[in-house]
Amino acid sequence: MKYIDEFRDGELAQAIGAAIRREVNPERQYNLMEFCGGHTHAIARYGLPDLLPGNVRMIHGPGCPVCVLPIGRIDNAIEITSRPNVILCSFGDTLRVPASGQMSLLKAKARGADIRMVYSSLDAVTVAQQNPDKEVVFFGIGFETTTPTTAVAVKKAEALGLRNFSVFCNHVLTPAALDAILSAEDEDASLVHGVVGPAHVSTIIGSKPYEAFTARYRKPLVIAGFEPLDVLQSVRMLIRQLNEGRAEVENEYTRTVTSEGNRKAQAMVEDMFELRPSFEWRGLGEVPWSALQLRERYRQFDAEARFTIEKRAVADAKACECGAILRGRKEPKDCKIFGTVCTPENPVGACMVSSEGACAAYYTYGRFTIPIVEASK
Amino acid sequence: MSRIKPGYTRRLDFKHGRVEMSHGSGGRAMAQLIDELFLPAFDNEQLRQMNDQAAFNVPAGRMVMATDSHVVSPLFFAGGDIGCLSVHGTINDVAMAGATPLYLAAGFILEEGFPLADLRRIVESMAAAAREAGVPVVTGDTKVVEQGKGDGVFITTTGVGIVPPGVNISGDRARPGDKVLVSGTLGDHGIAIMSQREGLGFSTSIASDTASLHRLVADMVAAVPDIHCLRDPTRGGLATTLNEFARQSQVGIDIDERALPVRQEVKAACEMLGLDPLYVANEGKLVAICSAEDAPRLLEAMRSHPLGRDAAIVGEVREDANCFVQMRTSFGGRRNVDWLSGEQLPRIC
Numbered sequence: 001m002k003y004i005d006e007f008r009d010g011e012l013a014q015a016i017g018a019a020i021r022r023e024v025n026p027e028r029q030y031n032l033m034e035f036c037g038g039h040t041h042a043i044a045r046y047g048l049p050d051l052l053p054g055n056v057r058m059i060h061g062p063g064c065p066v067c068v069l070p071i072g073r074i075d076n077a078i079e080i081t082s083r084p085n086v087i088l089c090s091f092g093d094t095l096r097v098p099a100s101g102q103m104s105l106l107k108a109k110a111r112g113a114d115i116r117m118v119y120s121s122l123d124a125v126t127v128a129q130q131n132p133d134k135e136v137v138f139f140g141i142g143f144e145t146t147t148p149t150t151a152v153a154v155k156k157a158e159a160l161g162l163r164n165f166s167v168f169c170n171h172v173l174t175p176a177a178l179d180a181i182l183s184a185e186d187e188d189a190s191l192v193h194g195v196v197g198p199a200h201v202s203t204i205i206g207s208k209p210y211e212a213f214t215a216r217y218r219k220p221l222v223i224a225g226f227e228p229l230d231v232l233q234s235v236r237m238l239i240r241q242l243n244e245g246r247a248e249v250e251n252e253y254t255r256t257v258t259s260e261g262n263r264k265a266q267a268m269v270e271d272m273f274e275l276r277p278s279f280e281w282r283g284l285g286e287v288p289w290s291a292l293q294l295r296e297r298y299r300q301f302d303a304e305a306r307f308t309i310e311k312r313a314v315a316d317a318k319a320c321e322c323g324a325i326l327r328g329r330k331e332p333k334d335c336k337i338f339g340t341v342c343t344p345e346n347p348v349g350a351c352m353v354s355s356e357g358a359c360a361a362y363y364t365y366g367r368f369t370i371p372i373v374e375a376s377k
Numbered sequence: 378m379s380r381i382k383p384g385y386t387r388r389l390d391f392k393h394g395r396v397e398m399s400h401g402s403g404g405r406a407m408a409q410l411i412d413e414l415f416l417p418a419f420d421n422e423q424l425r426q427m428n429d430q431a432a433f434n435v436p437a438g439r440m441v442m443a444t445d446s447h448v449v450s451p452l453f454f455a456g457g458d459i460g461c462l463s464v465h466g467t468i469n470d471v472a473m474a475g476a477t478p479l480y481l482a483a484g485f486i487l488e489e490g491f492p493l494a495d496l497r498r499i500v501e502s503m504a505a506a507a508r509e510a511g512v513p514v515v516t517g518d519t520k521v522v523e524q525g526k527g528d529g530v531f532i533t534t535t536g537v538g539i540v541p542p543g544v545n546i547s548g549d550r551a552r553p554g555d556k557v558l559v560s561g562t563l564g565d566h567g568i569a570i571m572s573q574r575e576g577l578g579f580s581t582s583i584a585s586d587t588a589s590l591h592r593l594v595a596d597m598v599a600a601v602p603d604i605h606c607l608r609d610p611t612r613g614g615l616a617t618t619l620n621e622f623a624r625q626s627q628v629g630i631d632i633d634e635r636a637l638p639v640r641q642e643v644k645a646a647c648e649m650l651g652l653d654p655l656y657v658a659n660e661g662k663l664v665a666i667c668s669a670e671d672a673p674r675l676l677e678a679m680r681s682h683p684l685g686r687d688a689a690i691v692g693e694v695r696e697d698a699n700c701f702v703q704m705r706t707s708f709g710g711r712r713n714v715d716w717l718s719g720e721q722l723p724r725i726c
Contacts, residue, residue, distance in 0.1 A: 001645055051710060365712040
């Protein structure tokens with residue numbers, strides 16, 4: 001496949017791997033956090049750790065919107081589907097996220113809720129057009145990458161004069177999460193030395209917003225694409241910065257990311273959304289100014305206004321180490337319930353939910369390196 | 378057909394007519410459906426006897442029997458439909474024991490209101506597939522469920538076949554050192570279906586690979602009688618079949634990503650949808666495991682058959698107490714190829 005195979009070239013990977021092994025300082029440790037689930041997936045799927053020296057450790061960040069969605073919000077969504085005449089449209093991998101009482105949207109669907117998997121926010125608008133006597137709710141989820149697509153759907157619904165379309169908005173912000181992780185870092189021993197920065201998110205927001213972080217926390221950040229060579233090359237760039245004592249924003253993903261980002265998308269999001277004072281993240285807890293809601297002018301398209309949704313705070317499972325794993329303090333294999341109680345079939349915590357989650361990626365692709373522990377009865 | 382009784386005042390309307398509850402109630406309407414649709418389509422000696430069962434003589438030896446229910450949506454897709462699929466699926470299940478399939482039985486569950494025109498298309502496609510394969514449908518059954526309680530048509534087929542002497546193919550016979558072969562490109566059926574599902578509307582030139590594999594299997598067994606394992610990687614794709622073999626045989630399996638035959642279009646569709654071709658369904662492909670010594674001969678036999686043109690040796694069996702399937706990625710790393718968790722759902726970003 002053109003423009004894809006070039007970034008999965010095995011020989012080139014070996015060469016970059018060799019260069020990294022030459023360049024690392026064997027005296028020190030390099031802990032690098034890849035922010036996005038897309039990076040985690042590439043690392044696990046292509047077996048990247050095999051190509052890295054032992055003192056380079058990848059820490060899997062919170063950048064999977066499905067994983068960080070708190071239990072309470074899924075409960076809310078399930079509750080919405082129980083109202084009469086509601087069709088809930090959702091992206092595929094949100095359907096499996098565990099909610100309270102062993103429920104999930106998939107299980108709610110099995111019990112009769114009208115829940116439909118869509119590939120695009122615009123498909124949800126089409127469903128609303130085709131079902132004028134139903135209330136169609138789109139489960140809006142994602143980082144800055146998918147927010148503009150939700151905005152486009154609302155705009156289209158408005159243009160079509162649809163009165164039966166609304167969005168259950170769960171759009172969250174990358175910089176806020178990064179700040180939550182790095183600011184907590186300062187309190188104890190510095191675990192994260194450098195960050196592999198978001199790929200698709202950065203095509204929207206540009207590389208500029210990260211400059212505040214590199215200045216404030218004195219840690220390098222390299223924006224990288226989701227192909228394995230992108231990740232490998234960004235690791236090399238981070239190692240160079242660390243070796244040279246630099247802490248800058250660098251852009252490996254120059255084929256799509258610019259300094260300013262996508263201005264049109266930014267303007268659209270700015271017009272439609274405003275910051276929530278606080279939003280709960282699975283694994284990270286409440287993070288101030290970390291999510292979006294529809295502005296007053298678009299309230300008629302806001303499912304939370306239309307259905308009066310009660311805020312539900314549901315605690316994560318006690319034994320689950322997701323919070324520590326998302327912050328890089330622990331690895332999936334350090335968690336007592338990893339692979340025993342918590343599996344992709346029955347995910348307990350955020351990191352096992354989506355295939356992009358750190359635990360799911362470990363479980364699916366990397367389990368052979370992890371000793372299997374029998375579940376305690 | 379001469380069998381049609383003059384008692385019918387009007388022939389079935391295959392243009393505008395629809396399935397009614399009476400078509401499954403055992404009365405005159407059902408007899409008419411059988412007379413005007415099923416009998417002429419499947420026409421064979423056993424069916425013509427109009428008994429509730431088919432009687433036939435079988436040669437001495439080991440028999441195999443397999444059954445498969447088909448609930449595919451959409452019913453018609455590029456490269457086939459539920460009718461031919463239901464014939465191919467069961468013939469292949471029988472053939473994967475190295476057997477020669479002999480006869481099929483078919484059970485239909487029809488939803489009230491289903492267009493008779495579509496039913497005729499499906500039945501005729503089934504009959505054509507059975508004729509082409511040389512495996513007649515010798516008995517059957519039809520039920521009708523109320524509207525909303527089915528999805529148009531469900532078809533269950535059962536097949537019987539005979540295993541040639543000296544052939545012993547089973548999922549628990551993979552041994553360390555054995556080679557793993559596939560008969561052709563992976564994921565064609567699954568992507569063809571998915572591209573036509575409501576709400577996924579993307580266009581592709583990929584057609585389902587649905588086909589009867591028993592003749593390919595016959596050629597393979599003739600070339601290498603001691604094939605250890607054979608299976609068609611349908612739902613769950615190659616990854617699932619290999620994990621089944623690994624667990625049944627208590628071995629590990631290594632595959633090489635670079636050796637896997639996958640069409641560019643399938644790769645591209647999977648890339649777009651966030652799917653992995655290793656887990657996408659096939660309906661006209663098989664996976665074989667045999668000794669390293671037999672592998673070149675088996676590969677040659679496969680490649681000499683039109684349905685095995687793109688066959689390749691893709692991996693090797695090794696010792697592994699964990700029974701893991703692992704893949705050497707084209708990137709140079711190694712990863713686990715695990716059992717699928719739930720349904721394969723597309724990722725959002």
